[in-house]
Amino acid sequence: MKIIIAGAGDVGFHLATLLAHENQEITVIDKDDEKLKNIASKLDVATIRGNATSSTILEEANIRHADLMISATSIEEVNLTSAIFGKNLGAKKTVARVKNLEFLQERERSYLWELGIDELISPELLASSEIERLLNATSLTDLYYFDDGELTLLGIVVDKRCELLNKTIEESAYLNPENDFITVAVLRGSETIIPRGSTTFRDGDHAYFVAKPSGVQRIMKFNSIEAFRIKNIMVLGGGTIGENAARKLSKKYSVKLIEINKERSFDLANNLPDTMVIHGDGRNADIILEEGLDNMDAFIAVTGNSETNILSSLVAKERGVKKTVALVENVDYVHLSQNIGIDTMINRKLIAANNIFRYIRKGDIISIAGIHGVEAEVLEFIVKEKSKITRKYIKNLDFPKKALLCGVVRKGKSRIPNGGFRIRTDDRVVVLCAPEVIHEVENFFSE
Numbered sequence: 001m002k003i004i005i006a007g008a009g010d011v012g013f014h015l016a017t018l019l020a021h022e023n024q025e026i027t028v029i030d031k032d033d034e035k036l037k038n039i040a041s042k043l044d045v046a047t048i049r050g051n052a053t054s055s056t057i058l059e060e061a062n063i064r065h066a067d068l069m070i071s072a073t074s075i076e077e078v079n080l081t082s083a084i085f086g087k088n089l090g091a092k093k094t095v096a097r098v099k100n101l102e103f104l105q106e107r108e109r110s111y112l113w114e115l116g117i118d119e120l121i122s123p124e125l126l127a128s129s130e131i132e133r134l135l136n137a138t139s140l141t142d143l144y145y146f147d148d149g150e151l152t153l154l155g156i157v158v159d160k161r162c163e164l165l166n167k168t169i170e171e172s173a174y175l176n177p178e179n180d181f182i183t184v185a186v187l188r189g190s191e192t193i194i195p196r197g198s199t200t201f202r203d204g205d206h207a208y209f210v211a212k213p214s215g216v217q218r219i220m221k222f223n224s225i226e227a228f229r230i231k232n233i234m235v236l237g238g239g240t241i242g243e244n245a246a247r248k249l250s251k252k253y254s255v256k257l258i259e260i261n262k263e264r265s266f267d268l269a270n271n272l273p274d275t276m277v278i279h280g281d282g283r284n285a286d287i288i289l290e291e292g293l294d295n296m297d298a299f300i301a302v303t304g305n306s307e308t309n310i311l312s313s314l315v316a317k318e319r320g321v322k323k324t325v326a327l328v329e330n331v332d333y334v335h336l337s338q339n340i341g342i343d344t345m346i347n348r349k350l351i352a353a354n355n356i357f358r359y360i361r362k363g364d365i366i367s368i369a370g371i372h373g374v375e376a377e378v379l380e381f382i383v384k385e386k387s388k389i390t391r392k393y394i395k396n397l398d399f400p401k402k403a404l405l406c407g408v409v410r411k412g413k414s415r416i417p418n419g420g421f422r423i424r425t426d427d428r429v430v431v432l433c434a435p436e437v438i439h440e441v442e443n444f445f446s447e
Helices: 010-020 033-042 055-060 076-088 106-115 123-135 213-222 240-249 262-271 285-290 306-318 331-340 348-360 435-445
Strands: 002-006 025-030 046-049 068-071 093-097 119-121 142-146 151-157 181-188 191-193 206-211 232-236 254-259 275-279 298-301 323-327 344-346 365-370 377-382 403-410 413-415 428-433
Touching: 002 010, 002 076, 010 025, 010 033, 010 348, 025 033, 033 046, 055 076, 068 076, 076 093, 076 106, 093 348, 119 348, 123 142, 123 240, 123 323, 123 344, 123 348, 142 365, 151 213, 151 403, 181 213, 181 403, 206 213, 206 403, 206 428, 232 240, 232 306, 240 254, 240 262, 254 262, 262 275, 285 306, 298 306, 306 323, 306 331, 331 344, 331 348, 344 348, 348 365, 377 435, 403 435, 428 435
Parallel strands: 002 025, 002 068, 025 046, 068 093, 093 119, 232 254, 232 298, 254 275, 298 323, 323 344
Antiparallel strands: 142 151, 151 206, 181 191, 181 206, 365 377, 377 428, 403 413, 403 428
């Protein structure tokens, strides 16, 4: 597949990283020579210096033979224009990154589709949706359902209360007598570990599991986790992400939003009738304390300043707030949550890149879940007749070592497979794998 990416910033770089593992023919266009040198030094991609809205530049990138053009610069107008030009110059499909949410309305979408844009991606809207999903996890670091909850991906922090501490997976087998869950990943610092039987759980590890419904309860029990119900939420920052998060969350929870800009506060109060909007400087800890931080079940920090979001979330955690989420602009900060006590740090650019990657992979893969900070994807397949995966028992498949068969749903019933299990046609299979082996894993599920 030939893919052209306009923009060598964080979104374009992360997307190119995901795709470069698959021997795709990738060309990256950007006006910034330093960004292009950086991406070329780390990835096997072609680079072109220039404006992606230039037909000359697009033709130099061989746009007429492109299977996909992704316009992911930080400038909305450039993305829309380059995607339209790209489609009209021959690209089979186009994706554009946008900030103005009006473009996502049905009428605007239809108009842009007629002009040549197949898909629109809003990092801000995706981030607010991700916040809503993370709040469903309450006591967990992450939660994702497959096949209506027959299989669940969930994350925990290993600490001194956890029975897994300092045990290998083999040594902790007694905690899983019914084989109703499997450890699928361990995040230690910035290192992603695809675990084996000899993998040891360390203090501070983020451990991720795929479990049957009974396994979810078992995991929470041996980690001394008590589920709690969120009622009150404080959102710090009334930008696009904060506004949309408050709008979504206020349908289920009592939400208080704090915004530093007075004029913006009045606009938010008009736009969010079910949210209490406070004009105040959330960088001042006294302000958020006066506004009832101690009574909050969750604290969401989404200002435009990463340091403010991190520090205010730490204050919230220190005051006993059970769930904290902080928006960070620096991609490298995402791993910090594991070490400093914030439940989850999110980066809208990574979320956008991952979402575009999932769009590209639509087809045999019916769903894809990403785990914050973990360099792996969780994929769900429906097994086709004559697929390679059905030909042998799992132990004889020579499945990639950087991938793990996590769970199977057969005729509505979930199973955690072992080496003696054989996958059949029409099974729904959940797989965790590192980016560099996704294409190899897909081959097992193709006819």
